[in-house]
Amino acid sequence: MINRHKIVKNKNLEFFKTLSFSIRPVSGQAVKIVPFLLLSFLLTLGSCGDNPKKEEKKAIEKPNVLFIAIDDLNDWVGCLNGHPQAQTPNIDRLAERGTLFMNAHTQSPLCNPSRTSILTGLRPSSTGVYGLSPWIRDVDELKDLVTMPQHFVKNGYSTWSTGKIYHGGFGRKSTDSEFQELGPPSRVNKRPPKKIIGDTPNGNHRLMDWGTFGLKEEETSDWEVASWAVSKLGKTGDDPFFLSVGFFLPHVPLYTPPEWFDNYPYEELQLPPILQNDRDDTPRSSWYNYWRVPEPTLTWLRRNNQLKPLVRSYLAAVEFVDHQVGRVLRSLEENGLSDNTIVVLWSDHGYHLGEKDISGKNTLWDPSTRVPLIFAGPGISQNAEYTLPVELLDIYPTLNELCGLPKKPELEGHSLAPQLKDSNTPRQWPAITTHNQNNHSIRTEDWRYTKYVDGSEELYHMTEDPNEWENLIESENGRTVADKLSKWLPKTNHPPYIGNGLRVLIYENGKATWEGVEIDPEEPIPSKADYN
Ligand SMILES: [Ca+2]
Ligand SMILES: [Ca+2]
Numbered sequence: 001m002i003n004r005h006k007i008v009k010n011k012n013l014e015f016f017k018t019l020s021f022s023i024r025p026v027s028g029q030a031v032k033i034v035p036f037l038l039l040s041f042l043l044t045l046g047s048c049g050d051n052p053k054k055e056e057k058k059a060i061e062k063p064n065v066l067f068i069a070i071d072d073l074n075d076w077v078g079c080l081n082g083h084p085q086a087q088t089p090n091i092d093r094l095a096e097r098g099t100l101f102m103n104a105h106t107q108s109p110l111c112n113p114s115r116t117s118i119l120t121g122l123r124p125s126s127t128g129v130y131g132l133s134p135w136i137r138d139v140d141e142l143k144d145l146v147t148m149p150q151h152f153v154k155n156g157y158s159t160w161s162t163g164k165i166y167h168g169g170f171g172r173k174s175t176d177s178e179f180q181e182l183g184p185p186s187r188v189n190k191r192p193p194k195k196i197i198g199d200t201p202n203g204n205h206r207l208m209d210w211g212t213f214g215l216k217e218e219e220t221s222d223w224e225v226a227s228w229a230v231s232k233l234g235k236t237g238d239d240p241f242f243l244s245v246g247f248f249l250p251h252v253p254l255y256t257p258p259e260w261f262d263n264y265p266y267e268e269l270q271l272p273p274i275l276q277n278d279r280d281d282t283p284r285s286s287w288y289n290y291w292r293v294p295e296p297t298l299t300w301l302r303r304n305n306q307l308k309p310l311v312r313s314y315l316a317a318v319e320f321v322d323h324q325v326g327r328v329l330r331s332l333e334e335n336g337l338s339d340n341t342i343v344v345l346w347s348d349h350g351y352h353l354g355e356k357d358i359s360g361k362n363t364l365w366d367p368s369t370r371v372p373l374i375f376a377g378p379g380i381s382q383n384a385e386y387t388l389p390v391e392l393l394d395i396y397p398t399l400n401e402l403c404g405l406p407k408k409p410e411l412e413g414h415s416l417a418p419q420l421k422d423s424n425t426p427r428q429w430p431a432i433t434t435h436n437q438n439n440h441s442i443r444t445e446d447w448r449y450t451k452y453v454d455g456s457e458e459l460y461h462m463t464e465d466p467n468e469w470e471n472l473i474e475s476e477n478g479r480t481v482a483d484k485l486s487k488w489l490p491k492t493n494h495p496p497y498i499g500n501g502l503r504v505l506i507y508e509n510g511k512a513t514w515e516g517v518e519i520d521p522e523e524p525i526p527s528k529a530d531y532n
Pocket of ligand 2: 277278279280281282468469470471
């Protein structure tokens with residue numbers, strides 16, 4: 001069993017981590033798409049899935065799907081042991097009545113590319129979607145992809161969605177056809193009169209805030225989202241349904257009602273494991289995907305006494321969102337739907353709260369890549385844990401198989417149905433996380449091997465060093481292990497779409513360009529920059 005924090009009870013170590021944020025407002029200007037290679041195989045996706053006739057559909061017993069997404073939730077979940085104080089009784093209960101993946105990883109440590117990958121079933125390196133844009137329907141090469149909910153509609157399901165499923169407002173325009181019915185979106189309903197933590201680096205982003213003020217549960221967006229889902233579950237109709245419910249917390253700003261902070265008094269608060277000078281053995285290019293981001297570095301958090309408030313606010317937000325998940329799961333139960341509904345719960349990526357000198361995401365280490373993934377429902381083993389690496393990319397083919405939908409061979413993940421039946425079933429693939437073009441990380445049970453676009457590398461022994469503190473690439477056997485793992489590096493490295501450029505790294509001729517601005521080779525790394 002993986003337990004990054006268990007090993008780290010050494011008193012000399014500092015504990016922490018940071019929150020995650022992933023949505024930046026998309027600028028008003030139209031997204032400019034630069035068409036690159038035409039992947040004709042992607043276009044063939046549009047022709048898949050015949051609509052079964054009504055009578056045939058009734059003859060096939062199809063389970064419903066409750067698809068629960070949580071934004072920026074790392075492994076600080078009770079059943080994942082990511083933080084000793086994390087309290088998530090409802091998610092833990094769901095894990096007990098299903099199969100919990102202890103080693104699930106995102107395909108990209110950022111909202112838009114991760115969600116695009118989950119919902120299209122394709123890797124970021126295959127689609128070229130790496131940044132906070134584009135929306136797939138704005139790209140000629142991708143606009144005809146049949147996403148997971150569309151595949152369900154084609155096969156007789158009613159599809160409803162509320163909250164954040166695609167990134168930002170993607171898929172929610174009246175002209176979009178991602179879902180048949182939409183509930184309330186995710187948003188920040190109520191803010192304090194001014195930011196609680198004061199000005200933050202790199203533009204004082206308004207989402208970059210946390211803490212408590214007079215906020216009531218009913219005033220939060222996640223409460224609205226859960227309430228809409230609860231009401232839908234009370235009137236589901238005859239067709240099988242695919243209901244997606246996307247929660248926003250623990251994405252920043254971490255605003256939850258004051259009572260949710262009670263379980264985490266400062267005197268007892270445990271910080272995550274942090275090693276002084278941990279980044280000394282990581283390459284400069286490991287910073288390139290985190291060059292000028294609104295999420296504060298550890299340096300800033302310490303200087304401004306914000307590390308503890310951040311950890312506390314994150315834990316409170318995790319417990320709050322768990323409570324909303326519980327409301328939805330209770331409604332499923334009360335409406336007699338639990339026995340015929342596959343529940344899948346996932347987060348789009350993790351979040352650092354101080355580890356590796358940063359807060360936020362955008363990295364290729366476990367705090368950014370490891371996520372909760374739970375399946376429960378008919379035919380799924382109960383109280384089971386699966387320990388080998390799996391990918392969020394696997395959700396689409398898994399649901400296809402569990403619901404008896406036509407296979408889509410072009411999907412790049414692998415169905416987890418055999419592992420859901422028997423959690424001892426082996427699996428031969430590692431989990432692969434990509435951030436921007438040609439930065440990949442390969443995660444096996446024992447190892448993490450990362451290769452950045454400039455050729456620099458990292459290697460960690462995950463079972464002996466779960467905090468990824470010692471880069472073994474220069475060690476005696478490091479080369480041999482790395483060479484063996486490098487066979488998994490994706491061969492396709494689709495160029496990025498420029499779009500609004502947010503969180504897009506371009507690397508050409510030895511020069512790195514972050515969000516359209518070239519990185520000066522002399523510029524200090526973010527944790528040592530003046531603004532921090
Ligand atoms: Ca996210
Ligand atoms: Ca280190």
